[in-house]
Amino acid sequence: MLPPIDPTSSAFLLAENRSMPMHVGGLQLFEKPADAGPDYIREMYEYMRDVDEIGPLFLKHPHRSVRTGGQLVWKPDTQFDIEHHVRHSALPAPGRYRELFELCSRLHSTRLAWERPLWEAHIIEGLADGKVALYTKVHHSVVDGVSAMRLLQSTLSTDPDKRGMPAPWGARPRKPSSSAPAATADTGSGLAGVPMEALRTAFGITAEAAGLPTALVRTLRRAVRNETSAVSLYAPRTIFNQRITGARRFAADDWPIERLRAIGKATGTTINDVVLAMCSGAMRAYLLDLDALPDAPLVAMVPVGLNAKQSQIASAEGGNAVGAVMVQLATDQADPADRLTAIHRSMKDGKQGLSSMTPVQILAMSALGQAPAIITPLLRMQGIVRPPYNLIISNVPGPRTTHYWNGAKLVGTYPLSIPINGMALNITCTSYDGQLMFGLTGCRRTVPSLQKLLTHLDEELVALEKAAGVA
Amino acid sequence: MLPPIDPTSSAFLLAENRSMPMHVGGLQLFEKPADAGPDYIREMYEYMRDVDEIGPLFLKHPHRSVRTGGQLVWKPDTQFDIEHHVRHSALPAPGRYRELFELCSRLHSTRLAWERPLWEAHIIEGLADGKVALYTKVHHSVVDGVSAMRLLQSTLSTDPDKRGMPAPWGARPRKPSSSAPAATADTGSGLAGVPMEALRTAFGITAEAAGLPTALVRTLRRAVRNETSAVSLYAPRTIFNQRITGARRFAADDWPIERLRAIGKATGTTINDVVLAMCSGAMRAYLLDLDALPDAPLVAMVPVGLNAKQSQIASAEGGNAVGAVMVQLATDQADPADRLTAIHRSMKDGKQGLSSMTPVQILAMSALGQAPAIITPLLRMQGIVRPPYNLIISNVPGPRTTHYWNGAKLVGTYPLSIPINGMALNITCTSYDGQLMFGLTGCRRTVPSLQKLLTHLDEELVALEKAAGVA
Numbered sequence: 001m002l003p004p005i006d007p008t009s010s011a012f013l014l015a016e017n018r019s020m021p022m023h024v025g026g027l028q029l030f031e032k033p034a035d036a037g038p039d040y041i042r043e044m045y046e047y048m049r050d051v052d053e054i055g056p057l058f059l060k061h062p063h064r065s066v067r068t069g070g071q072l073v074w075k076p077d078t079q080f081d082i083e084h085h086v087r088h089s090a091l092p093a094p095g096r097y098r099e100l101f102e103l104c105s106r107l108h109s110t111r112l113a114w115e116r117p118l119w120e121a122h123i124i125e126g127l128a129d130g131k132v133a134l135y136t137k138v139h140h141s142v143v144d145g146v147s148a149m150r151l152l153q154s155t156l157s158t159d160p161d162k163r164g165m166p167a168p169w170g171a172r173p174r175k176p177s178s179s180a181p182a183a184t185a186d187t188g189s190g191l192a193g194v195p196m197e198a199l200r201t202a203f204g205i206t207a208e209a210a211g212l213p214t215a216l217v218r219t220l221r222r223a224v225r226n227e228t229s230a231v232s233l234y235a236p237r238t239i240f241n242q243r244i245t246g247a248r249r250f251a252a253d254d255w256p257i258e259r260l261r262a263i264g265k266a267t268g269t270t271i272n273d274v275v276l277a278m279c280s281g282a283m284r285a286y287l288l289d290l291d292a293l294p295d296a297p298l299v300a301m302v303p304v305g306l307n308a309k310q311s312q313i314a315s316a317e318g319g320n321a322v323g324a325v326m327v328q329l330a331t332d333q334a335d336p337a338d339r340l341t342a343i344h345r346s347m348k349d350g351k352q353g354l355s356s357m358t359p360v361q362i363l364a365m366s367a368l369g370q371a372p373a374i375i376t377p378l379l380r381m382q383g384i385v386r387p388p389y390n391l392i393i394s395n396v397p398g399p400r401t402t403h404y405w406n407g408a409k410l411v412g413t414y415p416l417s418i419p420i421n422g423m424a425l426n427i428t429c430t431s432y433d434g435q436l437m438f439g440l441t442g443c444r445r446t447v448p449s450l451q452k453l454l455t456h457l458d459e460e461l462v463a464l465e466k467a468a469g470v471a
Numbered sequence: 472m473l474p475p476i477d478p479t480s481s482a483f484l485l486a487e488n489r490s491m492p493m494h495v496g497g498l499q500l501f502e503k504p505a506d507a508g509p510d511y512i513r514e515m516y517e518y519m520r521d522v523d524e525i526g527p528l529f530l531k532h533p534h535r536s537v538r539t540g541g542q543l544v545w546k547p548d549t550q551f552d553i554e555h556h557v558r559h560s561a562l563p564a565p566g567r568y569r570e571l572f573e574l575c576s577r578l579h580s581t582r583l584a585w586e587r588p589l590w591e592a593h594i595i596e597g598l599a600d601g602k603v604a605l606y607t608k609v610h611h612s613v614v615d616g617v618s619a620m621r622l623l624q625s626t627l628s629t630d631p632d633k634r635g636m637p638a639p640w641g642a643r644p645r646k647p648s649s650s651a652p653a654a655t656a657d658t659g660s661g662l663a664g665v666p667m668e669a670l671r672t673a674f675g676i677t678a679e680a681a682g683l684p685t686a687l688v689r690t691l692r693r694a695v696r697n698e699t700s701a702v703s704l705y706a707p708r709t710i711f712n713q714r715i716t717g718a719r720r721f722a723a724d725d726w727p728i729e730r731l732r733a734i735g736k737a738t739g740t741t742i743n744d745v746v747l748a749m750c751s752g753a754m755r756a757y758l759l760d761l762d763a764l765p766d767a768p769l770v771a772m773v774p775v776g777l778n779a780k781q782s783q784i785a786s787a788e789g790g791n792a793v794g795a796v797m798v799q800l801a802t803d804q805a806d807p808a809d810r811l812t813a814i815h816r817s818m819k820d821g822k823q824g825l826s827s828m829t830p831v832q833i834l835a836m837s838a839l840g841q842a843p844a845i846i847t848p849l850l851r852m853q854g855i856v857r858p859p860y861n862l863i864i865s866n867v868p869g870p871r872t873t874h875y876w877n878g879a880k881l882v883g884t885y886p887l888s889i890p891i892n893g894m895a896l897n898i899t900c901t902s903y904d905g906q907l908m909f910g911l912t913g914c915r916r917t918v919p920s921l922q923k924l925l926t927h928l929d930e931e932l933v934a935l936e937k938a939a940g941v942a
Contacts, residue, residue: 018586019550042563079490081718083915087577090561092513092596106558111584115489125563126597247552444554 002073005062009141010072013062013114019246021111022141023118025416026152027104027252027439028134033160033407041125041132044408045088048123053171054080057142062114077117085119085169091126100127101250101451104135105444108416109248118142121169132408136168140418156403156410165406235326235390236294238287239446240424247444251451252414254437255461266468267337269344274464275395275436276300276347277340279427280329281460282453283391284339287331289452297342298329301389304351325350326389336460337467391425392417398432414439425450473544476533480612481543484533484585490717492582493612494589496887497623498575498723498910499605504631504878512596512603515879516559519594524642525551528613533585548588556590556640562597571598572721572922575606576915579887580719589613592640603879607639611889627874627881636877706797706861707765709758710917711895718915722922723885725908726932737939738808740815745935746866746907747771747818748811750898751800752931753924754862755810758802760923768813769800772860775822796821797860807931808938862896863888869903885910896921 005013016022032040056076063075091099103124112118118139127133136152143151155168235241260274269277279300287293302325327350330342396415403410414437415428424446428439438457442450465471476484487493503511527547534546562570574595583589589610598604607623614622626639706712731745740748750771758764773796798821801813867886874881885908886899895917899910909928913921936942 018584038564079716081716083577083718084580088563088573090563090597092559092561093509102559106554109555113489113582113584126561245550245552247554445552 002063002068002075005072005074005141012139012141013072016111018111019244020418020420021109021246022418023108023112023137023139024143024418025104025108025135025137025250025441027100027250027412027414027416028136028152028410029412030132030134030405030408031411032130032132033409035407041123042088044132044406045086045123047406048121048167049082049086051082051167051170054082055169055171058085058117058119058169060142061117062141080117084116085121086167087120087122089122089124091124093126095126095128097127097252098451100124100133101252104416105248105250107135107137108250108441109246109444111246112137112139119169121167131411135416137416153399153403153413156399156405158401158403160402160404160407160409162404163406235299235388236296238294238298238390239290239292240391240442241422242424242446243421244419244424244443245445248416248419249442249444249447249450250416251440251454252412252438253454253457254412254414254435255458257431257434257436259461259465260436262470263340263464263468266470267340267344269340270347271436272302272395273340273344273347275429276302276327276329276343276393277336277464278457278460279393280331280339280343281336281463282456283329284331285456285459286453290448293331295332297333298331298390299388300327300329300391300393301325302327302347302350302392303394327393329390335467336463340464340467391423391427393427393429395429395431398430398437400431400433402433413437415441417441419443419446473534473539473546476543476545476612483610483612484543487582489582490715491889491891492580492717493889494579494583494608494610495614495889496575496579496606496608496721496912498571498721498883498885498887499607499623499881500883501603501605501876501879502882503601503603504880506878512594513559515603515877516557516594518877519592519638520553520557522553522638522641525553526640526642529556529588529590529640531613532588533612551588555587556592557638558591558593560593560595562595564597566597566599568598568723569922571595571604572723575887576719576721578606578608579721579912580717580915582717583608583610590640592638602882606887608887624870624874624884627870627876629872629874631873631875631878631880633875634877706770706859707767709765709769709861710761710763711862711913712893713895713917714892715890715895715914716916719887719890720913720915720918720921721887722911722925723883723909724925724928725883725885725906726929728902728905728907730932730936731907733941734811734935734939737941738811738815740811741818742907743773743866744811744815744818746900747773747798747800747814747864748807748935749928749931750864751802751810751814752807752934753927754800755802756927756930757924761919764802766803768804769802769862770860771798771800771862771864772796773798773818773821773863774865798864800861806938807934811935811938862894862898864898864900866900866902869901869908871902871904873904884908886912888912890914890917 012022037043059076059080060074061077062072064070064072089103091103093099103122107120107122112120118141120137122135124133124135152168155166155170157165257271260271260278263269263274264271280298283298284293304325325347327343328346330339330346333339333342394415394417398413410432412435413430413432415430416439417426417428419426419442424443426441428441430437430439438454440450440453444450462471483493508514530547530551531545532548533543535541535543560574562574564570574593578591578593583591589612591608593606595604595606623639626637626641628636728742731742731749734740734745735742751769754769755764775796796818798814799817801810801817804810804813865886865888869884881903883906884901884903886901887910888897888899890897890913895914897912899912901908901910909925911921911924915921933942
């Protein structure tokens, strides 16, 4: 008997089409070790390709036939071909980050075919600064974005001299990883402790095979209709909230957490508030450039961790649960300080609102963040045609210390997420080794000049420093 | 009404699976013009990408639904995304031809998704010698290999100073191309004048929607059973005649036609005979290395052009028809001169046999070459389990003069063809500007160390020169 694919994973597979590939990606940057030879990247590729045994997660592919009664099952790939999954690529000259982002955009645009295990890894050379890039892509039905990044991190070590470390897809004994990321007090209440898996399970149990239960939809509907609520889902229409195509554009950059922390200290806000204020200011500038800024403030869906007291959803693994807060980004206000204050208040209200919600309501909110592609048609069915929010901004804490893979120093790690119809832009941040790393994934058609957002993010950070008097 | 896809094209679409992608490919090498700037390849990519209008051939994709009555139809792509089809790639260091062939192998291994128009073009930089490579891939249901190469060539010019030339996928007025390849007397009776389209049409008329008519199968069966016939299809089992996987390996090289012509003159054989003798000697050496040379000589299926007198199949466009000859490659003989003599005789016998065949028989033979993936299951249905031949060797004449694309000089053009189950290796040659260009496409698993065949081809050419006393 082949194992059936659980309803949530099936939903990710079935919701997929050419304009909405349902895979998450990650871009990692490594510095070569001091003793690297001229063929280092090729050797790294060959080492990653020539694994003894592949982990079971990386060997299964979806399958459906008359013999499975039309049900989606996971089937082991009997013709597994590692060269299809692990690839050695290079950047065109001049090998700037622009060329790297172009390649990642292209790789992130292509759907994974069901006839093979749903993942790819590209070891990329040709960066002018000599770094090695690794782009990985895994289908959302196999693993969610956070778990994918954690999986990758769990194959890293804090020891620069350690060698003989396996590739992420190599089979190895399951054990709690010593390099698992820890939530830091100063990054706010993040998604510490991998609650995604727990949520997936909870959501999987709540949802029936045929779709979401009526109760969940009813809850959503109530929340949507209640405009004055702290969990209000009303958001203005923007260019981000339209149908998307299958083409992607990706950009990424990072800034020292110390700079954000200083702003937070001086203004009595959290680092997460500063992240949202940076995004808010950048969105405002970007939309003003395009003459497309709505009068009403943009609303971001921000996943947050729930503490044990708030969370009544016991996770099988004892992890914390995840909720989602709708944050008004105050994009209607011109002053950076005003925006930061408004965001701080909106976030606080949202969290308080969340604490007064029932577990089912929290689940419903969370589902919005986890599976918007599934929720959106349901909302439309309920006669709700305005977007419940304008974009998703996630901030996932990562390791605080320097990590290595067989002596190569990890210097950057950026998430590539999933734009969907009605939600053409996604901002996902992660912290690592003192830097806050932003990954911006958008529909290439719907979100023009995505890379400009990086400049705006930088300008906004400077403006916030100035406003907070810490510049 | 969307146009239905003709039966032959449908067959190529439906015969396709993960281990048998049904697209043909081409690798072109260009020298940069003298005035090329440092960003030449990027500019070439942008020029090829930013076409005003796409030709209709490159805008349609296969579609099948309840509304089409389950029939396959061509549907225009309403979300056409040029960046998905035209791509800028680079080679890893050190940028040898080895790296280029690796990239082409990988690109040739991936199936084209039906949800988009069935083609891709990759402008590739990073060759250590500074050349620009262009790998193109088109589904066999859209165009056959020869037509694909002709299409590409028709966008070239003999004028090095001509600029403003369109990309092959750009829309342009239909007209007989001035750069259409001409058959040369000395390359033997090749496939001059694009008879493939004509054949495709003829074959399409003969075949019913449900498959090949019984008459064709009966003809095939007769031919197969008649061991003594000049069109005998009996061939020994070899490592090439087994199930294949979806991974490909490609290698290519070229040799001056003058060297082959000298051998032909000295021995009273044709250039095509010498091509076959090179292949024969290379196969023998390759199989001896692997301790896998069968006692009986290998049989190659060789497509040949038929002159007007032979051909009673009138083509709508007045072109010649194509037949196929089964040539014994004399791989059981150790002496290069003996092999060449035997091949010359076998080829002559085959052509004579062909001239005595009925039009239906010729069609049947041709079908073997055109659609082996479709024929093979039919043969198996008829209880014929031995391979009808061991491999396909095609030699397609191309332009004799130097051609340019917006000033970039075409210096190489190599075909990538379709290995199928039971036929894991394919050798396709084309002539261009005084060189004979070999493209070898094989299943990566079934045909190990494919690149060694290039060395063997070179050694065999030297051996033939020595035997003919022209070295």
